[in-house]
Amino acid sequence: MISNIAGVVVLYNPEADVFDNISTYYNSLDKLYVVDNSEVPSEKLLLKLKKSFSKVEYHHLENNQGIAKALNVAASRAFEEGFDWLLTMDQDSQASEGMVPTLLEVCAKIPKERIGIIAPKYILETDSSELDQNNIQEVDVVITSGNLLNMCAFKEVGPFREDFFIDYVDHEYCLRLKLSNYKVIKNNKVILYHKLGESKSHSFLGYQVNASHHNFLRRYYITRNRLAVLKEFKSRFPQYYRNESTNNIRELVKIILFEKNKVSKVKSVVQGYKDFYSNKFGKYNG
Structure with a gap:
């Protein structure tokens, strides 16, 4: 069930803990695209990436072109290389143990062909009403980090909106998926540890x-x-x-x-x- 999955982590002047964050989900992936929006890439970071993770394909965008551009670079590569799913991660997010295979348990209840995105429950959320007996919830929108994006849906719906640059890229894409009759699903059985700026x-x-x-x-x-x-x-x-x-x-x-x-x-x-x-x-x- 967990085969044929790529991932992408989008970097922008990352802190040293990015390697620890990547290690929480790396072993669930067949390949990881690292897309770097930093104006000046860190040679030290790149050397450590290559040393620590063998299944990495690194892309430097030369200047900050925004989250949507970075996601499109990775999603296009994942589709070209025949992956079924793309895990989209922020540099400061950590996966809980077994997050990726647990997310995919949704496919036993909902046909994969109708799923656009499967998302985890975010640790920042505190509303207990988000949980239900079946752990699976259909929603309108989710944030980007921690999502499994169906590559078939990406092919049909098209790229992320690059002229947004950063915010509401995720919301716009989720709503566009739903207009094409794809479901946006939260699997509340699994947690993503996610930071929200200076909240x-x-x-x-x-x-x-x-x-x-x-x-x-x-x-x-x-x-x-x-x-x-x-x-x-x-x-x-x-x-x-x-x-x-x-x-x-x-x-x-x-x-x-x-x-x-x-x-x-x-x-x-x-x-x-x-x-x-x-x-x-x-x-x-x-």
């Missing part, structure tokens, strides 16, 4: 409130790309539209109440709106 918990009026503390650049991409996804999929996914529209407002309030560099972040939100309405996408150039 912090704050006390407010007796409640604990989580704020992401994304930097101003991420805040720009989140705003611009979220608006594009909402516009594209509003009529087909009304509940998703309502949830994300609410999140748009909540996150702005959290920036004002809890986060540092409020002015630059609010300006980035405004710029995100402007560029969305001007249909200006791609990498932000200031």
Whole structure:
């Protein structure tokens, strides 16, 4: 069941713990594509990669071209080389023991031909309602890290949207998969240990409130790309539209109440709106 699986880890100026992270899922793969978005690649890192992992194919994109470009490079190579699945991992994510084969247990209950993505449960999630007796849950969207992407679905649905550059690349792709009648499945039986930037918990009026503390650049991409996804999929996914529209407002309030560099972040939100309405996408150039 676990044969014919490739993986990709996308790098951007990674920390030393990236090797420990890779080792948590490497042995479940037949090949690992390492796609490096760092402007200047680390020779030390590359030497250690080659020494530590024999099934690695390294790609340096020469400059930061975004998560979508990196995923497309790996997915295209995986499809060309005849792999059935592609595990997509962030550099700071760790797999729990047996994550990949446990994810694939879904295929015993749902025909592989109708599955677009199989995702784990993320350790950051705390809502117990995510768990059910069967452990399998069909959802609208999942984040990129820890996913098994069906290569047949990739062939049909096409590449990730590179003009988004980073944020909402995952949401847009999941919704596109669902419009092509592929299922996005969470297997809550398996855990991915995932970091979420500088997320912090704050006390407010007796409640604990989580704020992401994304930097101003991420805040720009989140705003611009979220608006594009909402516009594209509003009529087909009304509940998703309502949830994300609410999140748009909540996150702005959290920036004002809890986060540092409020002015630059609010300006980035405004710029995100402007560029969305001007249909200006791609990498932000200031």
